[in-house]
Amino acid sequence: MGWLDTLVQGILLGGLYALFATGLSLIFGVMRLVNLAHGDFSILAAFMAVAAVQALDVGPLLALVLVAPAMALVGYGLQRLVLNRLLGRGVLPAVLVTFGLSIVIQNGLLETFSADSRRLNAGSLETASLPLGGGIAVGWFPLLTFGVAVLLLVALQLLIGRTALGRAFRAASDDGETAALMGIDNGRLYALAMALSLAIVAVAGIFLGVRTTFTFASGPDRLLFAFEAVIIGGLGSLWGTLVGGVILGVAQTTGARVSPGWGVLTGHLVFLAVLLLRPSGLFAKSQRLDS
Amino acid sequence: MTVAVERATSAGQVGLLVASLLVAGLIALPWAGDAGLMRMVVELIALLVLAQMWNLLAGYAGLVSIGQQAYVGLGGYALVVLADDLGVNPFLAVPLAGLVAAAFALPTAALVFRFHGGYFAVGTWAVAEVYRLLIANSGALGRGTGRTLRAVFPLARETRELATYLLAVVLGVTAIVAVYLYLRSRLGLGLMAVRDSEPASQSLGVDVFRTKLAVYLAAAFGTGTTGGLIYLNLLRISPDAAFSINWTAYTIFIVVIGGLGTLEGPIVGTLVFFLLRELLADHGSWYMILLGALAVVAMMRYPQGLWGLVAERWDVRFFPVQRRVRDVAGVSVSGR
Amino acid sequence: MTLLGVRELSAFYGDFQALFGVSLDVAEGETVAVIGANGAGKSTFLRAVAGALPVPREAVRFDGQPVGGLPSPALVDLGLVLVPEGRKIFPSLSVQENLLVGAYRGRPGPWTPERVYRLFPILGDRRAQAGTNLSGGEQQMLAIGRGLMANPRLLLVDEISLGLAPIVVQHLYQVLEAVKAEGTTLLVVEQDVSRVLAVAQRVYCFRKGAVSLHDAPSRLSREQIATAYFGA
Numbered sequence: 001m002g003w004l005d006t007l008v009q010g011i012l013l014g015g016l017y018a019l020f021a022t023g024l025s026l027i028f029g030v031m032r033l034v035n036l037a038h039g040d041f042s043i044l045a046a047f048m049a050v051a052a053v054q055a056l057d058v059g060p061l062l063a064l065v066l067v068a069p070a071m072a073l074v075g076y077g078l079q080r081l082v083l084n085r086l087l088g089r090g091v092l093p094a095v096l097v098t099f100g101l102s103i104v105i106q107n108g109l110l111e112t113f114s115a116d117s118r119r120l121n122a123g124s125l126e127t128a129s130l131p132l133g134g135g136i137a138v139g140w141f142p143l144l145t146f147g148v149a150v151l152l153l154v155a156l157q158l159l160i161g162r163t164a165l166g167r168a169f170r171a172a173s174d175d176g177e178t179a180a181l182m183g184i185d186n187g188r189l190y191a192l193a194m195a196l197s198l199a200i201v202a203v204a205g206i207f208l209g210v211r212t213t214f215t216f217a218s219g220p221d222r223l224l225f226a227f228e229a230v231i232i233g234g235l236g237s238l239w240g241t242l243v244g245g246v247i248l249g250v251a252q253t254t255g256a257r258v259s260p261g262w263g264v265l266t267g268h269l270v271f272l273a274v275l276l277l278r279p280s281g282l283f284a285k286s287q288r289l290d291s
Numbered sequence: 292m293t294v295a296v297e298r299a300t301s302a303g304q305v306g307l308l309v310a311s312l313l314v315a316g317l318i319a320l321p322w323a324g325d326a327g328l329m330r331m332v333v334e335l336i337a338l339l340v341l342a343q344m345w346n347l348l349a350g351y352a353g354l355v356s357i358g359q360q361a362y363v364g365l366g367g368y369a370l371v372v373l374a375d376d377l378g379v380n381p382f383l384a385v386p387l388a389g390l391v392a393a394a395f396a397l398p399t400a401a402l403v404f405r406f407h408g409g410y411f412a413v414g415t416w417a418v419a420e421v422y423r424l425l426i427a428n429s430g431a432l433g434r435g436t437g438r439t440l441r442a443v444f445p446l447a448r449e450t451r452e453l454a455t456y457l458l459a460v461v462l463g464v465t466a467i468v469a470v471y472l473y474l475r476s477r478l479g480l481g482l483m484a485v486r487d488s489e490p491a492s493q494s495l496g497v498d499v500f501r502t503k504l505a506v507y508l509a510a511a512f513g514t515g516t517t518g519g520l521i522y523l524n525l526l527r528i529s530p531d532a533a534f535s536i537n538w539t540a541y542t543i544f545i546v547v548i549g550g551l552g553t554l555e556g557p558i559v560g561t562l563v564f565f566l567l568r569e570l571l572a573d574h575g576s577w578y579m580i581l582l583g584a585l586a587v588v589a590m591m592r593y594p595q596g597l598w599g600l601v602a603e604r605w606d607v608r609f610f611p612v613q614r615r616v617r618d619v620a621g622v623s624v625s626g627r
Numbered sequence: 628m629t630l631l632g633v634r635e636l637s638a639f640y641g642d643f644q645a646l647f648g649v650s651l652d653v654a655e656g657e658t659v660a661v662i663g664a665n666g667a668g669k670s671t672f673l674r675a676v677a678g679a680l681p682v683p684r685e686a687v688r689f690d691g692q693p694v695g696g697l698p699s700p701a702l703v704d705l706g707l708v709l710v711p712e713g714r715k716i717f718p719s720l721s722v723q724e725n726l727l728v729g730a731y732r733g734r735p736g737p738w739t740p741e742r743v744y745r746l747f748p749i750l751g752d753r754r755a756q757a758g759t760n761l762s763g764g765e766q767q768m769l770a771i772g773r774g775l776m777a778n779p780r781l782l783l784v785d786e787i788s789l790g791l792a793p794i795v796v797q798h799l800y801q802v803l804e805a806v807k808a809e810g811t812t813l814l815v816v817e818q819d820v821s822r823v824l825a826v827a828q829r830v831y832c833f834r835k836g837a838v839s840l841h842d843a844p845s846r847l848s849r850e851q852i853a854t855a856y857f858g859a
């Protein structure tokens with residue numbers, strides 16, 4: 001029975017990881033960019049929510065409504081002003097610049113908010129649970145997180161599959177040069193993708209902040225988990241990212257149950273196993289693991 | 292048109308002189324008796340070697356790794372295990388620790404070489420985290436609190452410090468000379484061809500995979516040996532410190548500011564790094580913010596780094612690794 | 628009325644000069660052909676006109692306006708559209724979606740997917756399939772259709788016969804005639820000399836990045852063309 005509970009917790013945790021992973025996967029798909037500061041942006045959003053909650057005396061979910069659009073703007077500006085200038089210069093500049101940004105964000109947060117660990121308080125929603133029968137109870141908040149993850153994935157799927165913007169994303173992802181010939185403004189397109197990516201990761205960061213404590217240094221682990229979820233699920237597949245997140249979440253909760261220090265490590269080991277046995281992931285649409 | 296291919300430059304000869312003087316100065320330093328200065332030089336050399344290794348990977352082999360801290364940690368822990376648990380002479384254990392790190396680099400490469408580009412970078416980081424967590428969960432290795440290097444306790448402090456210092460100087464000089472000779476060799480030419488164009492070099496008979504693997508293993512050896520040196524100097528090792536991403540952050544800063552893809556760049560970068568550190572010693576996080584911001588700006592506007600700016604302006608090369616084609620009439624054209 | 632006026636256009640790939648002072652005109656409603664061997668600079672020329680290479684603003688005039696080097700969105704808005712060499716169909720998009728992307732800039736005009744399907748019925752049959760599931764000839768039709776979806780005044784067509792069977796090429800050229808009949812101006816780059824001469828009012832021959840011959844096809848002999856094509 002305890003194992004079933006572990007499984008359920010892992011699945012719901014997977015929803016959170018899918019939220020982290022989706023933004024990363026989106027920008028990699030559209031512009032072959034890996035944003036090493038991805039996790040740090042989510043923590044930045046969480047701290048912004050902390051500030052909003054303190055300043056405006058609102059709950060974290062309401063703060064989310066303010067923070068997510070703010071992060072979208074940050075993403076748009078970042079891509080337009082900084083990252084677009086690195087396109088076509090190969091891998092190194094983008095890796096180094098986003099790495100530098102990661103350092104700057106982490107230390108900026110440290111300076112602004114100190115090294116204290118924080119938590120976002122969602123009141124009764126945090127502890128309320130839904131009994132599922134058989135002695136298992138599921139927390140409302142993890143369930144909400146999973147639900148939001150699924151909803152966002154559906155919305156993203158619709159955006160990419162049914163709209164002109166989505167077609168432009170896919171065309172640019174296939175062949176940026178030819179997409180430009182169609183009159184697609186790649187610079188603006190990438191900025192929109194980054195805006196979307198950071199908005200989603202802001203949601204992820206805030207949900208994380210409610211779920212657990214976080215500090216200025218919590219970003220890099222989020223990047224790693226997002227990355228692992230994407231790779232396990234397979235590149236190019238949105239729903240694969242959800243499955244990847246779930247597998248990672250279950251691995252982590254299972255490992256933690258065996259021994260508390262082994263949770264994250266088990267996740268890493270499962271990731272490495274998938275990498276060894278099925279390098280293109282479980283649901284890959286594109287068979288490449290390259291930029 | 293007859294051409295000659297030449298490598299030496301007059302600046303190179305000056306550079307050789309300067310370098311010899313510098314090394315002589317370093318060897319003479321202990322007679323000045325300042326233990327603090329000696330420790331700082333050891334640190335400086337350690338960072339310089341780390342930077343040269345990372346530069347070799349990223350600037351020459353095109354392998355952008357942000358997981359080299361794995362080998363710093365593995366080297367450090369290997370030192371402690373070799374010296375304390377296996378009774379190896381701690382100074383001899385330093386290069387042996389490098390070999391241990393290189394041994395771990397082989398299966399690591401088998402995994403991370405499945406990635407390319409940005410995902411390769413994250414992959415190397417993920418593997419470094421795995422090593423950190425495995426060690427942090429290992430009782431024999433001291434778990435989260437880590438271990439102390441006891442094998443040096445029988446030595447008098449001055450002896451230990453002097454031996455560590457001299458080992459550092461030897462390591463630093465060896466590393467730079469080795470990298471320089473490698474790049475000047477046929478192998479190095481192949482490496483630079485791979486950096487410039489993988490498909491083209493492959494078609495010319497360069498085994499791209501083996502070249503990259505060899506460089507990755509060599510860099511792991513260099514990084515692991517340096518890890519051993521660092522913890523021989525510090526005497527206390529813990530997983531969070533040994534596998535900290537800061538090792539990579541510092542080396543990236545050093546190489547980017549100094550000049551990627553040149554041998555002189557990391558030297559310049561290390562000096563700048565230490566200078567900034569002394570100036571901003573009391574402002575911990577602002578220091579890191581400045582480092583990060585400078586690296587971002589450098590990458591965007593001045594990718595050739597400080598040394599690159601100097602070299603372009605005055606066409607100077609202290610470590611001439613490129614080959615110049617000179618037609619006999621005296622006009623020369625050089626590659627990088 | 629001159630729709631496209633190119634004057635002394637030179638283009639470079641880094642230090643390498645690919646075009647040497649090319650001058651060329653296309654009048655509205657005309658079909659002009661550009662022929663030449665591999666590496667003569669034909670595709671480079673089209674790419675330079677279509678904004679994919681940096682060129683001086685004055686070197687290319689469209690409808691009297693200087694447009695050299697303008698970004699593609701601006702050119703598509705003006706009605707200058709390129710059907711690129713090698714088809715370049717988007718694999719992640721269906722046939723219909725490939726057409727819709729062609730209309731991304733929303734330039735007003737008569738072309739819709741339905742109209743393209745009337746021209747190319749087989750595309751209509753396959754409209755939901757992935758763009759690259761089609762045969763080479765079908766992909767070329769799709770590429771032309773995609774170009775038409777932008778409602779072009781001038782359609783630049785780059786090497787449509789490359790790698791295709793003669794019967795397919797024949798059909799494609801029939802389609803080009805139909806497009807001509809709609810009033811679209813065409814600039815066609817081709818290696819298959821005889822095909823394109825049959826459809827063009829004037830022909831330019833390129834050699835080593837410069838114009839080696841320029842006249843109406845009817846006034847040129849095989850010999851003259853061969854000399855201009857291959858050199859003396």
